[in-house]
Amino acid sequence: MHIPMRVPALMFLFTLGLSACGGDDDDRMNPSATLTPEPEMAMFEVTLRNTTHNQPLSPPAVILHNGDYNAWDIGAMASNGLEVLAESGSPNDFITEATALDSEAGTEVLMPGQHVSFTVRAVASEQLMLTVATMLVNTNDAFTGLKAWPIGDLAIDASREYLAPVYDAGTEANSETAATVPGPAGGGEGFNSARNDVDFVARHPGVVTVDDGLMSSALDQSHRFDNGAVQVEVKRI
Ligand SMILES: [Ca+2]
Numbered sequence: 001m002h003i004p005m006r007v008p009a010l011m012f013l014f015t016l017g018l019s020a021c022g023g024d025d026d027d028r029m030n031p032s033a034t035l036t037p038e039p040e041m042a043m044f045e046v047t048l049r050n051t052t053h054n055q056p057l058s059p060p061a062v063i064l065h066n067g068d069y070n071a072w073d074i075g076a077m078a079s080n081g082l083e084v085l086a087e088s089g090s091p092n093d094f095i096t097e098a099t100a101l102d103s104e105a106g107t108e109v110l111m112p113g114q115h116v117s118f119t120v121r122a123v124a125s126e127q128l129m130l131t132v133a134t135m136l137v138n139t140n141d142a143f144t145g146l147k148a149w150p151i152g153d154l155a156i157d158a159s160r161e162y163l164a165p166v167y168d169a170g171t172e173a174n175s176e177t178a179a180t181v182p183g184p185a186g187g188g189e190g191f192n193s194a195r196n197d198v199d200f201v202a203r204h205p206g207v208v209t210v211d212d213g214l215m216s217s218a219l220d221q222s223h224r225f226d227n228g229a230v231q232v233e234v235k236r237i
């Protein structure tokens with residue numbers, strides 16, 4: 001009867017011994033840990049140029065991230081932050097809900113023909129991606145930008161460009177009325193939590209405007225945007 005009783009005690013001592021050895025190993029490793037080099041940082045200058053005739057762009061959201069974040073999908077519901085951005089032009093909720101390594105929120109409207117630059121940085125990685133979003137303010141819920149654009153492979157001083165298309169957040173009907181268009185063409189309401197459109201993100205079908213017979217529209221032909229709305233240039237600096 002005594003022999004089985006001693007086995008657990010021996011096992012207990014053996015376990016203690018292993019723990020003590022582990023502690024000694026940790027102590028011996030510490031000096032070398034201080035020699036670990038600082039991680040290489042990657043810094044990017046992101047320049048946005050408004051290519052439209054008459055669509056001021058709302059203060060942009062610029063987000064540096066990795067594969068853990070996806071801002072929208074064609075055919076899927078817009079997030080609440082994207083709804084707010086696309087209806088009111090405010091980038092803050094959109095940025096708050098992002099899983100970002102770094103981000104910048106614009107503070108001013110970007111007028112047609114103008115450009116603005118932002119700088120974002122993170123530990124260098126092949127996985128780095130860029131997401132940009134901004135509202136075409138003379139619309140109900142049109143936005144332009146790009147998402148999960150791979151930029152981690154850029155060498156220092158290398159750059160690339162992309163003319164971003166226009167999307168419909170699908171969260172507000174495209175009535176084009178002055179009461180619902182927040183930009184200077186309408187001066188109407190911005191964000192409304194109701195969703196009275198198709199409730200999925202898609203390429204924007206375009207605006208009809210008063211020039212094509214939609215007499216309740218606050219828009220005219222100058223507000224069209226058939227060929228993209230923002231030129232995005234990213235340069236690693
Ligand atoms: Ca819409």
Ligand SMILES: [Ca+2]
Binds near residue numbers: 083192194195
């Ligand atoms: Ca809405």
